[in-house]
Amino acid sequence: MSSDWPLWEVFVRGRRGLSHTHAGSLHAPDAEMALRNARDLYTRRSEGVSIWVVPASVITASSPDEKDPFFEPASDKAYRHPTFYEVPEGVRNL
Template sequence: MSMADDVTAHPEGEPDIRPGVTPDRTWPLYEVFVRGKRGLNHVHVGSLHAPDDHMALHNARNLYTRRNEGVSIWVVRADAITASSPDEKDPFFAPSGDKVYRHPTFYEIPEDVPHL
């Protein structure tokens, strides 16, 4: 059975991959972030493969919010994420050490300010 026998084309030109058939192309990896009902920020909950952004969002909803615990979902292609390396943490974060005004000990609290 050839790949041509396993894939049929839709009118839009998108291939219809039948269950159990592995296409010769792999779907991109998406990272999934969910914001909970009580949370103010999105939290990384996992990863999934999907053919496009729309399907990634729907699959993430079905996979990671089954009990209605989320109010918002972000899906981001993993290859679109730029991150620092843990091996480079010292040179990457060291520049903030020379900005002493960012540390609370830099400021003197006046005597007439209560409860600080």
């Protein structure tokens, strides 16, 4: 029966100020039930303040074959990397 249900990707925001982070996936008949299942599966120990569920079918993912063009740009252009800034002490979640 579970295989008849669409797959949903679950994103949980741990606390205010953070972004939603992918927590996992689950099966559910529709969005409302997916939200409830996500609450039961991923936030039972007070992990979250907000949940998103997204049908897995609407996610367009990069393909492993395209790994190099996507993720390995030439690293000789140092100006692309923000390494010239000092991170002030005490700043978290940057």
